[in-house]
Amino acid sequence: MAFFDFHTHNKNSENAIINIFPNENIISGKLMSCGMHPWHYKENYADEIIFIEDLAKSKKIIAIGEVGFDPVSQVNLETQNKIFIEHFKISETYNLPLIIHCVKYFHVLKELKKNLNPKQAWIIHSFNSKPEILQDLQRQGFYFSFSNSIFKNSEKAKTIFNTILPERFFLESDDSQLDIKEIYHLASEYFNLEMEELKSQISKNLKHIGI
Ligand SMILES: [Zn+2]
Numbered sequence: 001m002a003f004f005d006f007h008t009h010n011k012n013s014e015n016a017i018i019n020i021f022p023n024e025n026i027i028s029g030k031l032m033s034c035g036m037h038p039w040h041y042k043e044n045y046a047d048e049i050i051f052i053e054d055l056a057k058s059k060k061i062i063a064i065g066e067v068g069f070d071p072v073s074q075v076n077l078e079t080q081n082k083i084f085i086e087h088f089k090i091s092e093t094y095n096l097p098l099i100i101h102c103v104k105y106f107h108v109l110k111e112l113k114k115n116l117n118p119k120q121a122w123i124i125h126s127f128n129s130k131p132e133i134l135q136d137l138q139r140q141g142f143y144f145s146f147s148n149s150i151f152k153n154s155e156k157a158k159t160i161f162n163t164i165l166p167e168r169f170f171l172e173s174d175d176s177q178l179d180i181k182e183i184y185h186l187a188s189e190y191f192n193l194e195m196e197e198l199k200s201q202i203s204k205n206l207k208h209i210g211i
Contacts, residue, residue, distance in 0.1 A: 001199040004206065005180040006145040006170035007041070007125045009067070016180070017063060017211070021101070022048035026060045031038060031211070033063035033099055037086055038070035038080060049086045056094040062211055064091040066125055069108055077108070088116060092176070095119040097209045099145075107135050111123030113140055122210035126174050131159040138168055143209065145170040148178050151186045161190040166201050167208065 017031045021040060026032055033051050036045060055061045067087040069080050091098040091127035097120050102109050106129065113122060123143040127134065128150050138144075146169060151157050171187055173180045188198045 001196065001203060003180045003199065004202055005173050006123070007147075007172035008180075009175045009176055010173065013180075016173075019066060019100075022051040022202060026055065028047075032061045033065055034061050035099065036066040037064035037066055038068055038073040038101055038103075041073045041075045041083055043075060043079065045083055045086070049090075051089050052087070054189060056090050056096055060097065064098045065097050066101040067099035069099070069105035070101065070103045073103070075107070080105075081108070081112075083168075084112065085116075087190055088112075088118065091120045092118060095120065095210065097123060097211065100124045101126070106137065110137060110140060112144070123170065123209070131156065131163050134160060135163050138163070143168050143170070143205070145172045146158050146183070146187065147172050147174040148176045148183055148186075149174075151190070157186075157190050161187070161192075164191075166170075166191075166193075167205055170202055170205060179204060194199075 002015040005013055008016045009017055009019055011018055011027060017033050020032055020034050021037060034055050036048050064087050067084055073080055088098060100122055102124055121143050123145055125145040125147060126147040127144040144164060150160060171183050184198060188195050
């Protein structure tokens with residue numbers, strides 16, 4: 001069974017969801033997601049939304065995002081919110097899961113999920129915040145994907161892997177050069193799960209969110 005990489009910016013990856021930004025090219029035969037990254041948000045985003053919706057409609061992508069919230073975004077929270085809602089609508093219309101980038105604004109995200117009550121899975125990618133936040137969001141039905149960053153603080157990684165439910169997480173390389181296998185090895189240690197079990201759990205989780 002493959003080491004599935006839930007989110008990567010490396011266009012050469014196999015067994016991975018390769019993320020592209022609007023106006024980048026789809027690579028045929030690969031699993032792709034497309035969304036506006038909060039670092040690239042701007043006031044006028046209509047063309048980007050049309051681009052993403054076209055990809056969703058023509059089934060060229062299997063997930064929407066990454067999209068979300070970040071204090072370093074150039075647009076204010078209100079505009080970040082509007083952009084997020086546009087992605088949410090595409091995700092629900094075309095039955096595609098939503099991959100989320102979130103720094104700090106977890107309370108905003110939580111309220112949105114409560115109010116919008118999505119049918120599609122919402123996955124917070126490269127989650128590296130407090131275990132209490134994870135626990136709270138997990139109760140609300142969120143999924144999580146972990147990258148190398150979570151293992152930089154081993155105490156925190158221990159608590160996170162004691163808190164996360166097996167059916168709620170994925171592993172990813174994101175923009176790191178690290179081999180996804182390394183991330184699986186670390187997760188299997190911290191989660192205290194045999195590698196094959198870990199892979200099969202993640203493959204079940206993928207099916208569960210429709211991938
Ligand atoms: Zn990313």
